[in-house]
Amino acid sequence: MFEGLKKAFQKLSNTIKDKVEYKELKEDDVEEVLEDLKLDMIENDVAFDVAENIIENVKKELIGYKVKRGESVEDVIKDSLKNSIMKLMEYENNDIITKIKNKCSKNEPFVIVFLGINGVGKTTTIAKFSNVLKKNNISVVIAGADTFRAGAQEQIDVHAKRLDIPIIKGQYGGDPASVAYNAILYAKSRGICTVLIDTAGRMHSDVDLMEELKKIIRVTKPDMKVLVVDALTGNDAVEQARLFNDNIGIDAIIITKIDADVKGGVAISVSSITKKPIIYLGYGQSYEDLKKFDPKEYVNNLFD
Numbered sequence: 001m002f003e004g005l006k007k008a009f010q011k012l013s014n015t016i017k018d019k020v021e022y023k024e025l026k027e028d029d030v031e032e033v034l035e036d037l038k039l040d041m042i043e044n045d046v047a048f049d050v051a052e053n054i055i056e057n058v059k060k061e062l063i064g065y066k067v068k069r070g071e072s073v074e075d076v077i078k079d080s081l082k083n084s085i086m087k088l089m090e091y092e093n094n095d096i097i098t099k100i101k102n103k104c105s106k107n108e109p110f111v112i113v114f115l116g117i118n119g120v121g122k123t124t125t126i127a128k129f130s131n132v133l134k135k136n137n138i139s140v141v142i143a144g145a146d147t148f149r150a151g152a153q154e155q156i157d158v159h160a161k162r163l164d165i166p167i168i169k170g171q172y173g174g175d176p177a178s179v180a181y182n183a184i185l186y187a188k189s190r191g192i193c194t195v196l197i198d199t200a201g202r203m204h205s206d207v208d209l210m211e212e213l214k215k216i217i218r219v220t221k222p223d224m225k226v227l228v229v230d231a232l233t234g235n236d237a238v239e240q241a242r243l244f245n246d247n248i249g250i251d252a253i254i255i256t257k258i259d260a261d262v263k264g265g266v267a268i269s270v271s272s273i274t275k276k277p278i279i280y281l282g283y284g285q286s287y288e289d290l291k292k293f294d295p296k297e298y299v300n301n302l303f304d
């Protein structure tokens with residue numbers, strides 16, 4: 001995972017280590033290598049503005065820094081980079097499980113709408129998250145509100161059956177907002193704690209589908225709107241995050257297919273551009289393959 005960015009950071013440390021030993025870091029020491037690093041980052045799915053921001057912060061920190069005797073230049077540079085990247089990923093991220101439990105204790109269901117374009121892994125992610133809830137003894141109902149794509153209802157139904165979770169389905173071509181609303185009524189009448197709403201994948205450019213999504217949100221008044229993006233789509237994922245956030249407004253992000261991501265920059269970009277927290281990473285196709293996002297762990301992994 002993330003070999004692209006790992007190599008870029010490794011290369012930088014080695015180059016600077018060769019250039020500088022025990023002295024004050026000058027612009028000449030770092031300018032060229034940091035510019036190279038910026039290009040490497042952009043190649044590895046860090047959005048241009050974001051890469052520029054990171055490099056500017058690192059430059060400010062490093063130029064004029066007096067490397068102490070016994071201090072490793074490599075560590076100074078790595079720490080500066082780590083801190084700069086981490087700052088872009090740390091947004092308020094109160095534990096979602098706690099939030100659900102709090103609302104449930106007031107006898108109200110916590111409603112989450114999952115958004116994203118076709119094939120990013122939304123349905124699989126809902127199944128994985130249902131599994132997390134089950135393990136925490138939190139009850140859940142799924143709303144199959146993708147009444148648009150042929151096969152979508154059957155696909156989510158298979159997951160619900162396997163996980164033994166109730167599901168409210170709709171007719172193809174039917175109103176997805178009404179499916180979602182029925183699922184909320186179902187949850188309220190049975191004291192179910194969570195409603196997870198699967199929506200049809202849509203492009204930002206698809207005005208009808210975007211309007212449909214806005215209607216689902218008006219009708220269901222969700223506690224959270226979670227955007228699901230696929231790490232393998234690189235800059236497209238970043239663009240989707242920007243557009244869904246501008247058009248609909250999102251509260252959190254889940255990134256899927258991290259297991260196959262050889263670059264590593266998508267998480268840095270989507271979080272920095274939307275200023276919304278990443279809450280989970282999907283790293284495989286089984287129900288267990290959903291991991292809570294920890295910015296510190298993510299960044300440390302890039303420097304392993």
Ligand SMILES: Nc1nc2c(ncn2[C@@H]2O[C@H](COP(=O)(O)OP(=O)(O)OP(=O)(O)O)[C@@H](O)[C@H]2O)c(=O)[nH]1
Pocket residue numbers: 116117118119120121122123124125149152200201256257258259260281282283284285289
């Ligand atoms: N390797 C890997 N594959 C994943 C992951 N998450 C989902 N997938 C696969 O990605 C494919 C698409 O997933 P779906 O859940 O059907 O995607 P979707 O976004 O619901 O698609 P639509 O229903 O078309 O909107 C499936 O083959 C999943 O098994 C992941 O974290 N890692």
